Amino acid sequence: MKDLTQSFGTLYHPQKALVLFEAGIGHNRQYYIEAYDMNEQGQACNAHPLSVTEANALVKALQTAEKEKSGLLALSGLMPSNVLYLKTDRNPFAVWYTPARTMRLFFKEDLGIPSGECAMPALIWKAGKKEMAIYACADATELTPDTPLLHAPFFNVYSDGRVCMGNTQVDISKDCPLEKFMEIWQDAFYNSYFSHLLKGHLPVNGNIVQLWKSLSGTGRPFPNEVLIPHKAALKHLFK
Template sequence: MNSTMKNLTDNFSHLYQPVKTLLIYTKHTEEDTTSVYVESYDIGKLGNPINAHPLTVKEMLGLSAIFQSAQEFKTNFLRCRGVMPNKVLYVNPEQAGYAVWYTPPQEVPLYFANALGIKSGKGKVPAMVWKAGREELCVYALKGHRKPVANTVLHHAPFFNVATDGKVCMGTVRINIGQETRLEEFTALWEKYFWNSYFSHLMGEFNPVTENIVQLWQQQVATDRVFPCQLLKPTRYTLKNLFV
């Protein structure tokens, strides 16, 4: 056993102590293949199974409560607390889980690294589509202000720190989204993480707009103009490509 495994085993043994073990018998006959008998053992001071007895009703109820709690904990992730928010486009809570949602054109705080020569401040941004799991975020831009449909063309998000496939480099931002996070909190957290992070560099030197991106954001922060959507570059994706 290597040192890492030994440390994990020692820590587990220190925090958790076995108290009970179950032995499950199944009946295998042509007439009956579904009967199950469960035998319960207590764990003695030396770690050996003792006091064998049929699983009691109290033990069964306790075991059922554990399974029910685990199921509720699992399914709370991305569950809505109330009415489904209008901005949500798609939710897949299975396995790793992810959500896709939309935000209309808005004015937001924008933070830029000093090296870019752009003063941080509020600026107007285009409508956006967001796709996120617990640890990864992708963003895209939309022309206009209408809520997208399946065949709506997605455009490159006109920001620094975003790759050509939409994936966001979050830098040193600490992402903390728990397995029990509800849908409303999930979308709000990701929007907060994104807008509160510092834009610092282009990904792979790709310019997501048709003019100088530094000059674009210098003007957006310095003025009150609506984001010029004619500068957006289309991606090869439509909205339905995100539902995978």
């Protein structure tokens, strides 16, 4: 049989159970907290009044959890105008867009595409702490939840939009603010080398090598007519 334990998430073991007792009514209510230790079988045992030491340990654990939850993607100022969706609780992520613009791209030598300044279509980004996905859109100035997504016209992108970062290391700290978070992911994407198509996914109509050859260093605008519709709409990224 195959050992799948390494594929599981963090395993938490029960350590203590608390029961809150209440007596009286209205302003005369009184409370008593009873603590139970948990044995190796996960059964409650050793009932006793909650001690000051145990209460302080609980408060510290809750404060630490809250700090870790709210640190990543926290705002250092006003919400950036290009942010479309932000989730800051469990498994935080952000969705944002960048307008059509010119960026420098790097291509592996064996593609025969010179690295250089290239026109980009409007792009929609979704990133969490460990992975990123990217999509194109026809017009970033009139986005709604029902705006249809288009495949991002790049090498190294899966058909579902996820980006293969290869050996590029993306270091997102647990307290990384939103603006820095977006900058790190965009820098990692644009500073990596585009090298190959993934699992037969052709993200544009026509020859993708010829497309980027025609754009790199030429100053030509990106031809949006080569973009291919994706099966999802923008609202599907908010999950």
